[in-house]
Amino acid sequence: xxxxxxxxxxxxxxxxxxxxxxxxxxxxxxxxxxxxxxxxxxxxxxxxxxxxxxxxxxxxxxxxxxxxxxxxxxxxxxxxxxxxxxxxxxxxxxxxxxxxxxxxxxxxxxxxxxxxxxxxxx
Numbered sequence: 001x002x003x004x005x006x007x008x009x010x011x012x013x014x015x016x017x018x019x020x021x022x023x024x025x026x027x028x029x030x031x032x033x034x035x036x037x038x039x040x041x042x043x044x045x046x047x048x049x050x051x052x053x054x055x056x057x058x059x060x061x062x063x064x065x066x067x068x069x070x071x072x073x074x075x076x077x078x079x080x081x082x083x084x085x086x087x088x089x090x091x092x093x094x095x096x097x098x099x100x101x102x103x104x105x106x107x108x109x110x111x112x113x114x115x116x117x118x119x120x121x122x
Contacts, residue, residue, distance in 0.1 A: 032082035036075065038063050043070070048103040050111075055079040058111060060103045063089060070097035072115050092117045 038044045042064035050058045056079045063073035069091060076085040092098035097118045104112050 034077055034082045034084075036063075040066060042066070044073070047100050050103060050105055051079075052076075052105055052109060056085065057082075058103070058105070060100045060113065062097075062099055065091065067095060069095050070099060070118075072098045072100050072113065074100075074103070074111070074113065 036044055036046075044061065044063050046059050046061040048060045050060075052058060057077040058074065059077065060072070060074045062070045064070050071092070072090040074088045076087075077083065078085055090098060099115050099118055101114045101116060103114070106112060
């Protein structure tokens with residue numbers, strides 16, 4: 001597992017090919033990269049990057065919605081090409097901020113997410 005935070009306020013991942021010959025020939029090679037920018041100069045932060053049993057990347061973090069609230073945001077990216085397989089976004093009730101704290105994949109391949117609501121009025 002790796003934690004990825006970008007000052008440029010984007011979610012980003014890269015797949016690296018680690019074939020034994022590539023390691024001997026000078027290091028890993030970039031297989032693909034993905035950049036998520038929600039636009040409108042809003043903050044998008046990636047906090048957790050995992051791989052499932054098939055080697056697909058699952059990235060979780062926070063995406064700021066146009067109204068200004070932070071939403072929990074998870075994307076699954078294909079191993080071979082980095083294309084988005086699916087996206088899940090969860091907004092906290094009442095326009096509060098939702099934050100991702102951690103994420104794991106269990107033995108069945110289910111994704112468990114821990115997070116919290118901040119800036120609550122009540």
